[in-house]
Amino acid sequence: QVHLVESGGGLVQPGGSLRLSCVASGFVFGSYGMSWVRQAPGKGLEWIADIDQYGRDGNYIDSVRGRFTISRDNAKNTLYLQMDDLKPEDTAVYFCARGQTLGQGTQVTVSS
Numbered sequence: 001q002v003h004l005v006e007s008g009g010g011l012v013q014p015g016g017s018l019r020l021s022c023v024a025s026g027f028v029f030g031s032y033g034m035s036w037v038r039q040a041p042g043k044g045l046e047w048i049a050d051i052d053q054y055g056r057d058g059n060y061i062d063s064v065r066g067r068f069t070i071s072r073d074n075a076k077n078t079l080y081l082q083m084d085d086l087k088p089e090d091t092a093v094y095f096c097a098r099g100q101t102l103g104q105g106t107q108v109t110v111s112s
Contacts, residue, residue, distance in 0.1 A: 001026050002024075002026045002027050002098055002101045003024070003025045003026045003103075004022055004023075004024055004095075004096050004097070004098065004101065004102065004103030004104075005022065005023045005103055005104065006020060006021065006022045006094060006095065006096055006103045006104065006105055006106040007020070007021050007022075007023075007106055008020040008021050008106060009093075009094060009106030009107045009108045009109075010107075010108070010109070011109045011111065012086055012108070012109070012110055013110070013111070013112050014086060014087060014088060014110055014111075014112055015085055015086065016086050016110070017082070017083060017084045017085075017086065018083045018086065018108060019080060019081070019082050019083070020036070020080065020081040020083065020094055020096075020106060020108075021078055021079070021080055022034075022036075022078065022079040022080075022081075022096030022103060023076075023077060023078050024077045024078070024079065024096075024098070025077065027098070029072075029074055029077040030053055030074035031053055032053055032098050032099075033050055033051060033052045033053050034050065034051055034053075034072060034079045034096060034097065034098055035047060035048075035049065035050040035051075035096070035097040035098075036048050036049045036050075036070060036079075036081045036094060036095070036096055036097070037094075037095050037097050037102065038090075038092035038093065038094045038095065038108075039092055039093050039095070039105075040089075040091060040092040041091070041092075045095075046061070046092075047061065048060065048061045048063075048064050048068065049061070049064065049068060049070040049081065050070065051070045051071065051072055051079075053074075055071065055072045055074065058070035058071075063089075064083075064090075067083065067084050067085045067086075068081060068082065068083050068084070069081070069082040069084075070082075079096050081094065081096075083108070086108075086110045087110060088110045088111060089110075090108060090110050091108060091109050091110050091111070092108060093105040093106070093107050093108075094106050094107075094108055
């Protein structure tokens with residue numbers, strides 16, 4: 001079955017950077033587009049970025065465009081999210097997703 005494991009979250013100061021990773025298994029990773037979604041405290045899930053199966057330019061929600069970069073390495077079955085210039089409002093649990101299937105998530109906290 002589809003198995004997604006995120007890592008790389010943590011506590012970072014405003015303006016800092018983090019790189020999230022998601023290792024996928026249970027399916028042919030290179031055949032599927034993938035996404036990152038997040039859930040801020042007390043809020044619902046929010047799609048933030050996606051990328052096609054070939055790793056071509058991603059799509060982003062306006063609030064992260066220019067600060068976040070989605071990428072993938074199909075040889076390593078891994079999806080990435082490079083997050084730069086982080087803001088307190090980026091605080092959330094971040095999930096990678098294949099369709100409606102999410103991983104367990106990784107916490108990102110942006111605070112001074």
